[in-house]
Amino acid sequence: MEERTRANPRTPDVTTLDSDTAATVLALYGAGVDARKGLFTSEWADRLREDIGAAYQEALGRPGGAVGRGTNRHYVEIHPEQMRGWLDLVDHPWVRAVCTAVLGPDYELVELGFDVPNSGAKDQPWHRDFPMPSETADGGRLTSLAFNVTAVDTEQDMGPFEIAPTTQWDLPIDFEHEMFPAESLYPRFEGLAVRKYPQRGDVSVRSALTIHRGTANFSAKARPVLVLGVDAAGAGNAEHHDMAVTRRFYDSLPQRIQRHLVCPVVEELTPITQRHSIEGLMMGDA
Numbered sequence: 001m002e003e004r005t006r007a008n009p010r011t012p013d014v015t016t017l018d019s020d021t022a023a024t025v026l027a028l029y030g031a032g033v034d035a036r037k038g039l040f041t042s043e044w045a046d047r048l049r050e051d052i053g054a055a056y057q058e059a060l061g062r063p064g065g066a067v068g069r070g071t072n073r074h075y076v077e078i079h080p081e082q083m084r085g086w087l088d089l090v091d092h093p094w095v096r097a098v099c100t101a102v103l104g105p106d107y108e109l110v111e112l113g114f115d116v117p118n119s120g121a122k123d124q125p126w127h128r129d130f131p132m133p134s135e136t137a138d139g140g141r142l143t144s145l146a147f148n149v150t151a152v153d154t155e156q157d158m159g160p161f162e163i164a165p166t167t168q169w170d171l172p173i174d175f176e177h178e179m180f181p182a183e184s185l186y187p188r189f190e191g192l193a194v195r196k197y198p199q200r201g202d203v204s205v206r207s208a209l210t211i212h213r214g215t216a217n218f219s220a221k222a223r224p225v226l227v228l229g230v231d232a233a234g235a236g237n238a239e240h241h242d243m244a245v246t247r248r249f250y251d252s253l254p255q256r257i258q259r260h261l262v263c264p265v266v267e268e269l270t271p272i273t274q275r276h277s278i279e280g281l282m283m284g285d286a
Contacts, residue, residue: 007132007169010140012101021097024205028102028142031165032210036094038201040149044085045200049151051083052114052224064273072120073214077113077241077272081249086112089203089228091257095147098205099260102142103232108262110238111229114151117159121217126164126189129208131178133235136209137171143235146208147228150198152221159217161196161225164189167211181211198225238262242272 011029014022027034059065059076066074080086089095090109099107135141154160167189172178174185181189189211198204206212208229217223231237243263250258250265 005171005173007137007171008140009169014101017101018097020094021101024094024098025101028098028145028205028207032168033163033165033204033206035196035198035202035204037199039092039094039203040085040088040201042200044088045149045151047084048149048226049224051085052116052151052226055082056114056116056224058271059274062271065271067274069115070117070124070214071122072118072217073122073124074116074118075113075274076116077111077243077274079243079269079272080112080245081269083112083226087253087257089147089149090260091254092203095203095205096256099145099230102145103230103235106233107260108231108233108235108238109228109257109260110231110243110262111227111241112243113229114224114226115214116222116224117214117217118222119217119220121159121214123216124213125180126186126211126213127180128168128211129179130237130240132172132209135232135235136168140169141232142168142207142209143232144208144237145230146206147226147230148198148204148206149226149228150200150202151224151226153199154197154223155219155221156197157217157219158221158223159215159219160223161198161212162193162215163196163206163210163212164192165194165210167192168207168209170211240275242275244269 024034055078066076069075135143174182244266
């Protein structure tokens, strides 16, 4: 019997969706990625860059505040209250509609963080963000999404994000930790690869399983990008993150957002110690 190398996608029925949401659902089940240009203003993105900058400096100043994701590259997980535009993002009609259509009405907001490829960052190994769950491998369903928001205008020499469309369905055969494909598989991803050059205000969404990497940053500039992770109910990624909100902040949110928060509600926030140990190990020192 021939070895099965890819999951069989079961694309959701999109006939009841508005055309914009339907297009994104079909793209996520097809290419594995979609985007909307100018979803927010450049001024909104500039505030995001300021907030990322403040959180990055704080994280670098304490043990475990930032995890290496390769040479001159870090990942930092933050709390929603560290980002002034968090509610704008999670409450945007397109974001809510896509999450509901792909992940179901009880989707969960589980992660908020950012990647910073600094000057001198090198090509990352091709990877996916976590192992493929059985719901995808056997059931053909996507159970998580990653929204990416650039905080700067991306230029060609700044280490743009590179993604290999359709690979969200590749079974993890010859993948180390079920996340990092063997180098013998790289020609397939390089043949599919598309580089992305988002500008301030653009927002993309992808399956976290779609094979991707950050590329080498030859410029003198950093390329910070926000990551919003969203799960289907019960997908389980929330247990790998330490996002929290204060009671005061939680009470200020509309109920339609409160119901999607599965993180602790606390009286006082504690800085997050990063837990992405496998990614840091596999991608080298930062």
